[in-house]
Amino acid sequence: MLxxxxxxxxxxxxxxxxxxxxxxRRYPEGRQKSALLPLLHEVQAExxxxxxxxxxxxxxxxxxxxxxxxxxxxxxxxxxxQPKGRFNLEVCRTGPCCLVGAxxxxxxxxxxxxxxxxxxxxxxxFSWRGVECLAACGYGPVLQIGPEYTFYENLTAEGVxxxxxxxxxxxxxxxxDADS
Amino acid sequence: MARKLLLTHIDIxxxxxxxxxxxxGGYRAVEKALKTLTPDDVLEEVKKSGLRGRGGAGxxxxxxxxxxxxxxxxPRYLVCNxxxxxxxxxxxxxxxxxxxxxxIEGMIVSSYALGANTSYIYVRGEMMPxxxxxxxxxxxxxxxxxxxxxxxxxxxxLELFVQPGGGAYICGEETALLESLxxxxxxxxxxxxxxxxxxxxxxxTVVNNVESIAAVVPIIxxxxxxxxxxxxxxxxxxxxISAGGNVKNPGVYEIELGLSVEEFLYSDEYxxxxxxxxxLKAVVAGGxxxxxxxxxxxxxxxxxxxxxxxxxxxxxxxxxxxxxxGSGGFIAFDEDQCIVRxxxxxxxxxxxxxxxxxxxxxxxxGWMEKVLHKxxxxxxxxxxxxxxVNVAKNIEGNTICPLGDAAAWPxxxxxxxxxxxxxxxxxNGAEARQRNYGLANYAxxxxxxx
Ligand SMILES: Cc1cc2nc3c(=O)[nH]c(=O)nc-3n(C[C@H](O)[C@H](O)[C@H](O)COP(=O)(O)O)c2cc1C
Ligand code: SF4
Ligand code: FES
Numbered sequence: 001m002l003x004x005x006x007x008x009x010x011x012x013x014x015x016x017x018x019x020x021x022x023x024x025r026r027y028p029e030g031r032q033k034s035a036l037l038p039l040l041h042e043v044q045a046e047x048x049x050x051x052x053x054x055x056x057x058x059x060x061x062x063x064x065x066x067x068x069x070x071x072x073x074x075x076x077x078x079x080x081x082q083p084k085g086r087f088n089l090e091v092c093r094t095g096p097c098c099l100v101g102a103x104x105x106x107x108x109x110x111x112x113x114x115x116x117x118x119x120x121x122x123x124x125x126f127s128w129r130g131v132e133c134l135a136a137c138g139y140g141p142v143l144q145i146g147p148e149y150t151f152y153e154n155l156t157a158e159g160v161x162x163x164x165x166x167x168x169x170x171x172x173x174x175x176x177d178a179d180s
Numbered sequence: 181m182a183r184k185l186l187l188t189h190i191d192i193x194x195x196x197x198x199x200x201x202x203x204x205g206g207y208r209a210v211e212k213a214l215k216t217l218t219p220d221d222v223l224e225e226v227k228k229s230g231l232r233g234r235g236g237a238g239x240x241x242x243x244x245x246x247x248x249x250x251x252x253x254x255p256r257y258l259v260c261n262x263x264x265x266x267x268x269x270x271x272x273x274x275x276x277x278x279x280x281x282x283x284i285e286g287m288i289v290s291s292y293a294l295g296a297n298t299s300y301i302y303v304r305g306e307m308m309p310x311x312x313x314x315x316x317x318x319x320x321x322x323x324x325x326x327x328x329x330x331x332x333x334x335x336x337x338l339e340l341f342v343q344p345g346g347g348a349y350i351c352g353e354e355t356a357l358l359e360s361l362x363x364x365x366x367x368x369x370x371x372x373x374x375x376x377x378x379x380x381x382x383x384x385t386v387v388n389n390v391e392s393i394a395a396v397v398p399i400i401x402x403x404x405x406x407x408x409x410x411x412x413x414x415x416x417x418x419x420x421i422s423a424g425g426n427v428k429n430p431g432v433y434e435i436e437l438g439l440s441v442e443e444f445l446y447s448d449e450y451x452x453x454x455x456x457x458x459x460l461k462a463v464v465a466g467g468x469x470x471x472x473x474x475x476x477x478x479x480x481x482x483x484x485x486x487x488x489x490x491x492x493x494x495x496x497x498x499x500x501x502x503x504x505x506g507s508g509g510f511i512a513f514d515e516d517q518c519i520v521r522x523x524x525x526x527x528x529x530x531x532x533x534x535x536x537x538x539x540x541x542x543x544x545x546g547w548m549e550k551v552l553h554k555x556x557x558x559x560x561x562x563x564x565x566x567x568x569v570n571v572a573k574n575i576e577g578n579t580i581c582p583l584g585d586a587a588a589w590p591x592x593x594x595x596x597x598x599x600x601x602x603x604x605x606x607x608n609g610a611e612a613r614q615r616n617y618g619l620a621n622y623a624x625x626x627x628x629x630x
Pocket of ligand 1: 215232233234235236237238239244261263264266300349350351352353354355356388389390392393492581582583586
């Protein structure tokens with residue numbers, strides 16, 4: 001469902017537009033709608049989520065009605081229609097991973113981060129959610145972090161703690177860089 | 181040691197690069213096909229090989245290709261299905277990660293056979309690292325002259341692109357995949373028309389699994405007859421099996437079809453038995469959609485014959501006492517696992533993934549999820565168990581695409597083989613309520629099977 005709680009206007013950079021044009025060329029003349037999913041991934045990777053203005057701009061770029069973009073963005077689980085934490089941790093919650101302790105990892109994340117599934121921590125750094133089978137069932141429990149979908153396998157509670165600490169450090173490092 | 185055709189060079193450092201792959205004999209199949217064979221010759225070899233689709237349904241690949249309509253002046257498409265979302269299945273990811281050129285080479289040879297000049301590899305969006313790997317492999321192959329215009333001077337042109345999905349299990353279903361590739365929601369199409377007549381952009385299209393396409397390479401290199409010598413009955417060649425759950429050595433294995441389930445499960449070359457010295461309780465042999473079998477029935481058929489890793493042997497006994505090879509997602513459950521909880525989890529998955537087009541699937545999966553949740557949490561009644569059987573029966577065969585069946589079978593088979601466990605949850609509600617799977621181990625009250 002698309003309910004607009006936040007919006008954010010965006011500008012597509014030259015780099016992005018170059019990439020868009022390259023993507024559209026993959027399909028036959030007049031079939032530019034095929035570029036929709038790849039473009040939404042590009043936009044989300046850049047801005048962290050898909051605001052209505054961002055979707056409208058994609059529609060305009062591909063000569064589609066905005067509704068064609070909304071109906072796609074709402075169908076697929078990878079597209080975020082509201083802001084997430086800077087690091088959105090996605091744990092596989094499907095059967096095979098549960099056989100090897102996925103539920104324990106989710107409980108641990110909830111306690112460690114102090115937010116429920118789908119919520120964002122006060123500092124804006126983290127959010128988490130359960131997702132369905134990630135085709136890595138032999139290496140469970142597993143977790144992924146967009147936009148590049150970096151993958152972490154054979155998770156333990158300690159491993160999750162370490163990861164969170166590392167991500168915190170990374171964010172602080174980036175902040176220091178930006179401030180100096 | 182079993183013969184390997186797909187993963188022969190998997191341990192060679194750098195096999196993911198064009199250079200090393202080529203040194204190890206890669207792209208010979210492209211040279212052979214484009215220089216010495218006609219497209220129909222390639223099709224003939226694939227037919228002779230007996231290769232059956234590795235995506236789950238096991239439909240003969242050569243036959244599927246021969247159905248492709250070839251009207252003049254209309255492009256044809258080959259679309260590779262790299263959506264791999266069936267719980268328990270993780271073989272295509274493995275292949276794309278470690279030996280991406282095997283897929284690219286297979287795509288070139290297969291596109292040549294089908295007369296496709298633009299082909300797409302649809303990969304689930306979560307596999308962004310694999311998408312990058314494939315894009316790099318494509319660039320390398322193109323640079324070396326194996327893609328693009330007039331490949332190897334043969335007059336055959338091919339452009340190959342990778343398309344990301346958006347996170348939806350249903351997009352593994354071939355017509356939903358095509359919708360998604362056209363930039364729409366992944367709602368399966370009503371068949372007929374089949375993709376072979378009207379697929380991508382209403383043009384004749386073949387959709388094949390990653391592993392099926394990669395298997396075309398050894399088939400062309402060694403000939404279809406050689407390939408068909410491996411395996412038994414109508415299960416020829418090798419198959420990637422991804423083993424997970426409570427096995428000691430989870431991972432992806434290439435087996436010769438015809439290996440016994442017992443050897444696969446217990447020998448050190450493969451799964452190495454059950455982890456932590458526990459006993460085997462049940463197996464889902466071909467991805468979450470296939471019927472679950474208790475330990476005794478997965479190792480031996482009802483007739484007492486040793487069960488083999490083949491399409492026929494796993495299906496022996498039909499749905500009463502058999503299952504399916506499916507996608508090769510092999511999930512083992514140890515004696516401590518709760519079948520009711522797993523059935524609820526799978527059903528929750530199917531409900532979440534139902535595209536919502538048909539009511540039996542949309543409503544039925546939700547209903548089953550609720551009832552299973554109730555039983556699992558110790559609030560169920562005996563009539564709820566019968567209700568589940570009834571709902572499952574009413575979904576099966578009454579939907580546009582097979583996701584409905586895929587959701588019904590796990591429930592029906594779990595109740596068929598583990599009814600006592602469902603009943604235990606009903607009669608021991610208080611105890612069932614106290615179980616906390618997320619936080620603590622628990623002793624299973626049931627007699628371990630075997
Ligand atoms: C719900 C559903 C999900 C499916 N998921 C996949 C998948 O992830 N990968 C795949 O290759 N086939 C999947 N299939 C099977 C495809 O529809 C199709 O049969 C297959 O890609 C054909 O390739 P093959 O003949 O090489 O096996 C799925 C089917 C259904 C009904
Ligand atoms: S069976 Fe389910 S997934 Fe398939 S078309 Fe119907 S509602 Fe969609
Ligand atoms: S069940 Fe978790 S990756 Fe498959």
